[in-house]
Amino acid sequence: MIVGIDKIAFFTSPYYIDMTDLANARGEDPNKYLIGIGQQKQSVIPPTQDVVTLAANAADEILDEADKQAIDMVIFGTESGIDQSKSAAIYVQSLLGIGKSARSFEIKQACYGATAGIQMAFDHVTQHPKSKVLVLAADIARYGLNTPGEVTQGGGAVAMLITAQPDILALDGQSAFYSDDIMDFWRPAYRREALVDGHYSTDVYIDFFNRTWNQYQAQTNRHLDDFKAIAFHLPFTKMGLKALRSVVHDHPSAVGLLEQFEFSRQYNALVGNLYTGSLYLSLLSLLANSDDLKPGDRIGLFSYGSGAQGEFYSGKIIADLQSQKLAEPVNHLLNNRIKLTISEYEKMYQQGLPMNGRDYEFDITKDHNRFVLAGRKANRRL
Ligand code: CAA
Numbered sequence: 001m002i003v004g005i006d007k008i009a010f011f012t013s014p015y016y017i018d019m020t021d022l023a024n025a026r027g028e029d030p031n032k033y034l035i036g037i038g039q040q041k042q043s044v045i046p047p048t049q050d051v052v053t054l055a056a057n058a059a060d061e062i063l064d065e066a067d068k069q070a071i072d073m074v075i076f077g078t079e080s081g082i083d084q085s086k087s088a089a090i091y092v093q094s095l096l097g098i099g100k101s102a103r104s105f106e107i108k109q110a111c112y113g114a115t116a117g118i119q120m121a122f123d124h125v126t127q128h129p130k131s132k133v134l135v136l137a138a139d140i141a142r143y144g145l146n147t148p149g150e151v152t153q154g155g156g157a158v159a160m161l162i163t164a165q166p167d168i169l170a171l172d173g174q175s176a177f178y179s180d181d182i183m184d185f186w187r188p189a190y191r192r193e194a195l196v197d198g199h200y201s202t203d204v205y206i207d208f209f210n211r212t213w214n215q216y217q218a219q220t221n222r223h224l225d226d227f228k229a230i231a232f233h234l235p236f237t238k239m240g241l242k243a244l245r246s247v248v249h250d251h252p253s254a255v256g257l258l259e260q261f262e263f264s265r266q267y268n269a270l271v272g273n274l275y276t277g278s279l280y281l282s283l284l285s286l287l288a289n290s291d292d293l294k295p296g297d298r299i300g301l302f303s304y305g306s307g308a309q310g311e312f313y314s315g316k317i318i319a320d321l322q323s324q325k326l327a328e329p330v331n332h333l334l335n336n337r338i339k340l341t342i343s344e345y346e347k348m349y350q351q352g353l354p355m356n357g358r359d360y361e362f363d364i365t366k367d368h369n370r371f372v373l374a375g376r377k378a379n380r381r382l
Helices: 019-026 030-037 051-060 065-070 088-096 113-127 148-152 198-220 237-248 254-271 275-289 323-335 342-350
Strands: 003-011 015-018 041-044 071-077 103-107 132-141 154-164 169-179 229-232 298-305 309-317 375-377
Touching: 003 051, 003 113, 003 275, 003 323, 015 019, 015 342, 019 030, 019 041, 019 148, 019 342, 030 148, 030 237, 041 154, 041 254, 041 342, 051 088, 051 132, 051 154, 065 071, 065 132, 071 088, 071 113, 088 103, 088 132, 103 113, 113 132, 113 154, 113 169, 113 275, 113 298, 113 309, 132 275, 154 254, 154 275, 169 198, 198 237, 198 298, 198 309, 229 237, 229 254, 229 275, 237 254, 254 275, 254 323, 275 298, 275 323
Parallel strands: 071 103, 071 132, 229 298
Antiparallel strands: 003 154, 003 169, 015 041, 132 154, 169 309, 298 309
């Protein structure tokens, strides 16, 4: 039986900043951000969107009534959750009208959570082929104004439907994983911004990629030339390029894999980091933009969550992949955003529900999305 990704959608804020503007404001050479980091634009998330509304807006694009009745599991991967107890999955299940006979829960392991969700969904659908599982990956990446991590902020959501006989990617069911107790990036419950040891985190990422890739090769006897492309978790797009370069060297497949990598980073360079969703935005970018994907082509996926968990797994392109259909909504969303000045962004960055729990109402007249966070009353989200 074939199990994999049947539908995929992406959602982000209608606001962005340009990385040249940010570089100029921070006294950096724009080429450091554009080339050295590999980012062109960055989504800025308004206070009227949180991970629940981002994910609901993404999933709303792809689910029909039949899906909503068939979904018996909703898995939400996030590291910017809105409650220490209640999962974001339950909110989304309710907002979208998904049937109540479902298991709904949240998974946390930094940027890795949605990958754990996909593996769990794969096992569940393999055992129950009529089931459909909704996997959500949504985050708002915040490092703070005037920090080295600022250029790697961003945010958004990816929603994926995992089914039998999928329309997009058939998962191979083979993966290699590795974890270790590492303090490279973390966010204690009392903070809105992440703490990070940035250069160390890039070293650990590359090390975990090499370990899981080598383990995958040993397990499957597959090698670089068995892959059309490898999609990476992209906290910033240069990161994936560094990891890919660390294994391709002068291998005959290097040129092809490096070419495909350019397609896989197109959307991420315009959005920034969305933590749990970054790998899946990169996959979507590859599927929507590559001019050379054929049925049966194998795609590798490297997932990394600081702290740290790495996983390398793979899947194959399905016969009638419709790239144009995947590209249209993303291009529409990204081409119709509003550019903020750096001072407008700095103001928006400071907004958000007060941390002391008091009632609060946002002006929602400017947010035209279907799902909007209107404020808080009696400790309940509106
Ligand atoms: N033209 C072209 N390139 C230039 C340049 C110029 N004028 N000036 C500098 N560069 C290059 C540098 O050579 C460097 O390239 P290499 O890494 O290839 O050597 C690159 O620009 C970045 O320069 P620095 O290393 O000096 O940048 P920095 O010290 O300001 O910090 C960072 C970069 C560590 C990535 C920082 O942005 C950060 O901490 N980001 C957050 C952490 C992060 O994303 N880590 C990734 C792995 S962890 C993870 O994956 C989980 C997650 O999602 C967070």
